[in-house]
Amino acid sequence: MIFENLLVSTENGLATITINRPKKLNALNKNTIEELHNAFNKLNNDNSVKAIIITGSGEKAFVAGADISEFAHFSVEEGGRLAAKGQEMLFDFVENLTTPVIAAVNGFALGGGLELAMSCHFRIASNNAKMGLPEVSLGVIPGYGGTQRLPQLIGKGRAMELVMTAGMISAEDAKNYGLVNHVTTQEELIPLATKIASKIMRNSSVAIGAAIKAVNDNFKDGVNGFETEISEFGACFGTEDFKEGTTAFLEKRKADFPG
Ligand code: COA
Numbered sequence: 001m002i003f004e005n006l007l008v009s010t011e012n013g014l015a016t017i018t019i020n021r022p023k024k025l026n027a028l029n030k031n032t033i034e035e036l037h038n039a040f041n042k043l044n045n046d047n048s049v050k051a052i053i054i055t056g057s058g059e060k061a062f063v064a065g066a067d068i069s070e071f072a073h074f075s076v077e078e079g080g081r082l083a084a085k086g087q088e089m090l091f092d093f094v095e096n097l098t099t100p101v102i103a104a105v106n107g108f109a110l111g112g113g114l115e116l117a118m119s120c121h122f123r124i125a126s127n128n129a130k131m132g133l134p135e136v137s138l139g140v141i142p143g144y145g146g147t148q149r150l151p152q153l154i155g156k157g158r159a160m161e162l163v164m165t166a167g168m169i170s171a172e173d174a175k176n177y178g179l180v181n182h183v184t185t186q187e188e189l190i191p192l193a194t195k196i197a198s199k200i201m202r203n204s205s206v207a208i209g210a211a212i213k214a215v216n217d218n219f220k221d222g223v224n225g226f227e228t229e230i231s232e233f234g235a236c237f238g239t240e241d242f243k244e245g246t247t248a249f250l251e252k253r254k255a256d257f258p259g
Pocket of ligand 1: 023024025027064065066067068069108110111112134135138
């Protein structure tokens with residue numbers, strides 16, 4: 001896959017997307033959002049891809065936000081459309097993928113950058129990472145799901161403080177808040193993400209996709225996650241992966257999931 005602002009590689013079923021606009025601290029312009037949609041869509045539809053890592057190029061930033069130069073002159077309608085389209089194409093899209101997505105936050109994750117990391121299924125960070133939603137310092141609010149996902153992840157009070165102060169927190173604080181699962185050095189960030197991904201990839205990708213859906217449904221208005229869990233649980237019994245997983249256990253061997 002060739003992109004202007006992304007590097008995408010796949011090795012042994014693990015795909016890595018690197019957002020590659022280091023001179024602009026990997027800020028998300030329209031083109032990058034479209035490219036990310038296309039890359040995620042393609043990888044999610046590729047059965048041989050079992051997990052995806054997303055990170056930023058360079059040593060300074062994961063993503064320093066939406067590209068401010070692109071929307072500074074927008075009208076009310078254009079602003080609304082920007083948020084709606086971005087949420088649909090990238091942020092909600094990533095959250096609802098059936099392939100697990102790990103954000104490897106390697107530096108600044110601000111505004112749309114933190115919102116992108118929060119759309120991923122979970123996050124790890126390097127110890128130089130800084131995270132925040134600085135939008136109110138620009139006279140706007142987070143528009144790519146930040147006001148919703150941040151309180152889900154760290155609680156309402158902490159989210160309110162972070163949003164209202166437009167401040168940044170360190171990787172260690174983010175870990176204490178439950179925003180990232182692990183903190184490591186910059187050099188160890190991708191190796192750690194790879195190690196976690198390899199553990200995930202040993203399991204049934206079909207079951208993992210179903211589990212992602214059930215967990216996500218806990219946070220959807222008007223959807224009963226327990227009911228989703230029951231129907232997804234039942235559906236697993238009709239899969240080849242379930243047959244292989246249970247047979248392998250009973251035969252005391254490692255499962256080789258067809259996926
Ligand atoms: N949108 C567009 N361009 C951005 C950007 C963004 N969100 N964040 C950084 N850049 C650009 C800068 O304009 C600069 O470009 P230039 O060299 O052509 O002038 C380049 O990236 C490097 O950024 P710079 O500000 O010089 O780096 P720094 O180390 O001094 O500061 C930050 C780093 C992250 C603190 C600072 O870039 C920043 O505050 N960025 C905006 C963060 C933000 O508000 N994001 C939310 C957007 S909704």
